[in-house]
Amino acid sequence: MAQEFHVGLDVLTGERPLMAHSPAGVQQPAREAGRTFYIETFGCQMNVHDSEKVAGVLLRRGYRQVNTPDAAALVLYNTCSIREKAAQKVFSRLGQFKAGPDGSKVIGVLGCVAQQEGEQIFERAPWVSLVCGSASYRKLPELLAELEAGNRRVTGLDTDTEETFETEITRRDNPFRAYLTIIEGCDKACAYCVVPFTRGPERSRSSAPVLEEVRQLADVGYSEVQLLGQTVNSYRDPSPRRLSFAELLVAVSEVPGIHRVRFTTSHPRDFHRDIVEAIDSIPALCDHVHLPVQSGSTRILRAMQRTYTREDYLEKLAMIRAARRPISVTSDIIVGFPGETDQDFADTLSLLDLAQYDGVFSFKYSPRPNTPAISMADPIPEEEKGRRLAVLQERQRRIQTARNEALVGQTFEVLVDGQSRKENQWAGRTSSNRVLNFSSPHENLLGHYVQVKVARAGPNSLVGERVM
Ligand code: SAM
Ligand code: SF4
Numbered sequence: 001m002a003q004e005f006h007v008g009l010d011v012l013t014g015e016r017p018l019m020a021h022s023p024a025g026v027q028q029p030a031r032e033a034g035r036t037f038y039i040e041t042f043g044c045q046m047n048v049h050d051s052e053k054v055a056g057v058l059l060r061r062g063y064r065q066v067n068t069p070d071a072a073a074l075v076l077y078n079t080c081s082i083r084e085k086a087a088q089k090v091f092s093r094l095g096q097f098k099a100g101p102d103g104s105k106v107i108g109v110l111g112c113v114a115q116q117e118g119e120q121i122f123e124r125a126p127w128v129s130l131v132c133g134s135a136s137y138r139k140l141p142e143l144l145a146e147l148e149a150g151n152r153r154v155t156g157l158d159t160d161t162e163e164t165f166e167t168e169i170t171r172r173d174n175p176f177r178a179y180l181t182i183i184e185g186c187d188k189a190c191a192y193c194v195v196p197f198t199r200g201p202e203r204s205r206s207s208a209p210v211l212e213e214v215r216q217l218a219d220v221g222y223s224e225v226q227l228l229g230q231t232v233n234s235y236r237d238p239s240p241r242r243l244s245f246a247e248l249l250v251a252v253s254e255v256p257g258i259h260r261v262r263f264t265t266s267h268p269r270d271f272h273r274d275i276v277e278a279i280d281s282i283p284a285l286c287d288h289v290h291l292p293v294q295s296g297s298t299r300i301l302r303a304m305q306r307t308y309t310r311e312d313y314l315e316k317l318a319m320i321r322a323a324r325r326p327i328s329v330t331s332d333i334i335v336g337f338p339g340e341t342d343q344d345f346a347d348t349l350s351l352l353d354l355a356q357y358d359g360v361f362s363f364k365y366s367p368r369p370n371t372p373a374i375s376m377a378d379p380i381p382e383e384e385k386g387r388r389l390a391v392l393q394e395r396q397r398r399i400q401t402a403r404n405e406a407l408v409g410q411t412f413e414v415l416v417d418g419q420s421r422k423e424n425q426w427a428g429r430t431s432s433n434r435v436l437n438f439s440s441p442h443e444n445l446l447g448h449y450v451q452v453k454v455a456r457a458g459p460n461s462l463v464g465e466r467v468m
Helices: 045-060 086-097 112-117 121-125 133-147 207-219 247-252 273-281 298-304 310-320 342-355 383-406
Strands: 037-041 072-077 106-112 127-130 154-156 176-181 225-228 258-263 288-290 328-335 359-362 411-419 426-428 434-439 450-456 460-468
Touching: 037 045, 045 072, 045 106, 045 133, 045 176, 045 225, 072 112, 086 106, 086 112, 106 112, 106 133, 112 121, 112 127, 112 133, 121 127, 127 133, 133 154, 154 176, 176 207, 207 225, 207 247, 225 247, 247 258, 247 273, 273 310, 298 310, 298 342, 310 342, 328 342, 328 383, 342 383, 359 383, 383 450, 411 434, 434 450
Parallel strands: 037 072, 072 106, 106 127, 127 154, 176 225, 225 258, 288 328, 328 359, 434 460
Antiparallel strands: 411 426, 411 450, 426 434, 450 460
């Protein structure tokens, strides 16, 4: 069962907030004295948020966050192994410390590559001292204490846990949207996916600490929260309250000060009418659902062990489209899964036409260690995967352009979260998660909600004018 905990927020470090995917600049001034850390994050939103929590644990121990590996005594890479390319990136980052160790820096590998490669990382990069998978983050304080005591190598690689990673302080890097993990791990067994191996079994947090954290976020000024989980809608409240996922959404959106509630990623199998009804009746629940289909062919969905057919998926979609409020739907698609024929691929293209997604993250299938798909017959050549990906992306680009053009003339509320270098240019997100750029002579709109009328549309963003 999840532990009770208290959350402190946004500890000031005296450094600029570290943004995810910040490049590892190594040509920096000399290392600052004291306990300093640098953390670079690869991969999904859950990794980004895990890094915020790891930073919280370190700040609590008296470390200070810095913006370059060169300035840090402790350098951490929070890694992703969902596709091979992502996993390779960390080894290229580690390569820059090959000349070491000079005893002045501790290097750590966290996250999915750490879990997947385990102690082999010490063989490939002997200058690494810490290897810890996400299912063992609750042990981080002990592991850090061992490092501080002079231990040369420490590992946290268990996955057989029922606990979630609770921290006293979470260092949040996004000033406008606060991320909150409500369910960790995954019990689905998609044939291509490393997540069940790298993140361990599904563990939901109790609703009371989730709601307490949301209240604290509202108190420090956040109005938008995003609930996270690999399959967020598989949430099961382990406390006696037994809130369903839809009931939790309602409870979160009722917290005073919370204006927008998002959630990602939803698994089609656990997506039920009560979620649509909640979105329909509560304006604070954003009108966007990320519902990855992965393939439009029932034959391939079976091989992928996705637990639904093309028809089942289209029924869920019809339920979403029947809502009183238009709800934006986005998806993930894999092309070139082993055995995918031209007809299977054509089925995926025809599903795109039927689904009319507002956005798609599309990937070439990447064989991953430990997964059932790695030994499946009939792999698709890389070149053919690339061709299918290009065809799919072009088809989706046209769909998105048409869908966005249909919004010209409509007015949306946006939460302003970006300012362009060009004077008076701002960017914000609609409730449906579309990027809407606009101009306004006002001094500082960051963090404000404003009304913007759409004047032009492209495939990936909208341009408009502020409505006063
Ligand atoms: N849990 C989410 C779900 O079930 O949709 C997403 C998890 S994963 C971090 C994000 C996406 O990566 C997946 O939806 C899938 O499209 C893609 N993905 C996962 N494993 C992959 C693989 N081996 N090759 C290519 N894409 C992959
Ligand atoms: Fe991976 Fe499937 Fe779990 Fe998503 S639901 S994390 S794709 S195993």
